[in-house]
Amino acid sequence: MKSLRVVVRHYGGPEALEIVEEDAPHPASGELRVRTIAAGVSFAELLMREGIHPEKTILPFTPGWDIVGIVDEAGERASHSMVGKMVAALPVHGGYAQFICLPEDELIPVPTGVDPAEAVSLVLNYVTAYQMMHRLGHASPGQRVLIHGAAGGVGTALLQLGRLAGLEMYGTASLAAHQIVSDLGATPIDYERADFVKEIHRLTNDGVDVVFDGVGEANVWRSFRTLRPGGRVIAYGFTSFLQKGQLAEGLRYRLRGILRPAWYAVRAFVSPGRRRILPYSIQYLKRWKLAWFRDDLGALLELLRDGKIKPMVAERMPLTEARRAQELLGQGGVKGKLVLMAASR
Structure with a gap:
């Protein structure tokens, strides 16, 4: 049986993505093969394609952090009872493919009747939001939160989960996205025309x-300046690498973008007011506490099944349009989650 897969053979822009056709893989001992239905598109994959993400792999590699699909083959010492069931996983790489083989304990059952494109939106974006909010931020009802990039994939997840948690929310977004932010229960702040530090203190x-700061670089310290005593900045991304729709050029700039938040975290620790800057990484926390990831994704899938959350799917695109999907994400302004539909032929 033939299968399509996206491959990166050299670091670079979206043109580095190519489609290959090959024999479908077979699961090794302890693995299950998943026929991918939906694969998420994330900013981390753009950084991996450029060779500047901590999770970059040896060339060539297949991008794709998050997938939902159907188990269609079991290897030795793997549970054959899983065959035919829909599952979700966070493989970190390899998701842009019609078939992927993964260890059995990496797969989380997906409730019947759930939209695969909505389900895959939970795996990276909503687990990130949930863990930052509850595992790291310890947000409680009535607390105030500021969400950067509030109309994006993680931003809309934070807004929905924050409303469920009873938080008072503020979200930075472009003016065109303010209605989305308002509809999800937050006060929008136009980051292009207003100083969000001044706006937060005014409001x-x-x-x-x-x-919740996914921008990185100097924005992290500006976020720190919005905190009340005892507050926390959760730093989790580097969208500051985007300059006019393209990833910033220059190793010096990129290293500064990664190292500067670490310096800010040290500076915050010695500042008055018990305010902190805390880093978050979904993949590192998953490796340290796999049970947390399984529990958190399971809880989110139940919320989705029960209609308590509704992921915003920006667009569903064929796997063969992976290059265009990454181009759209790199240009900025995507509202919600881009999803590649990878049903095999």
Whole structure:
């Protein structure tokens, strides 16, 4: 049986993505083969394609952090009872393919009747949001939070989960996305025309309890300045690498973008007011606490099944349009989650 897969043979822009046709893989001992239905598109994959993400792999590699699909073959010492069931996984790489083989304990059952494109939106974006909010941020009802990139994939996840948690929310977004932010229960702030630090202090007097910062670079310290005593900035991304729709050029700039938040975290630790800057990485936390990842994704899938959350799918695109999907994400302004539909022929 033939299968399509996206391959990166050299680091670079979207043109580095190519489609190959090959024999479908077979699962090794302890593995299950998944026929991919939906694969998410994330900013981390753009950084991996450029060769500047901590999770970059040896060339050639297949991108794809998050997938949902049907188990269609079991290897030796793997549970044959899983065959035919829909599952979700966070493989970190390899998801842009019609078939992927993964260890059995990496797969989380997906409830029947759930939309695969909505389900895959939970695996990376909503687990990231949930763990930052509850595992790291310890947000509680009535607390104030600031969400950067509030109309994006993780941003909309934070807004939906924050509303369920009873938080008072503020979200930075372009003016065109303000209605989305408002509809999801937050006060929008136009980051292009307003200084969000001044706006937060104008709107709240004494600041917020938690900031979710996926921008990185100097934005992390500006987020720190919005905190009230005892507050926390959760730093989890580097969208500051985007300059006019393209990834910033120059190793010096990129290293600065990664190292500067670490310096800010040290600076925050010695600042008055017990305010902190805390890094978050879904893949590192998953490796340290796989049970947390399984529990958190399972809880989110139940919320999706029960209609308590509704992921915003920006667009569903064929796997063969992976290059265009990454181009769209790199240009910025995507509202929600881009999803590649990878049903095999």
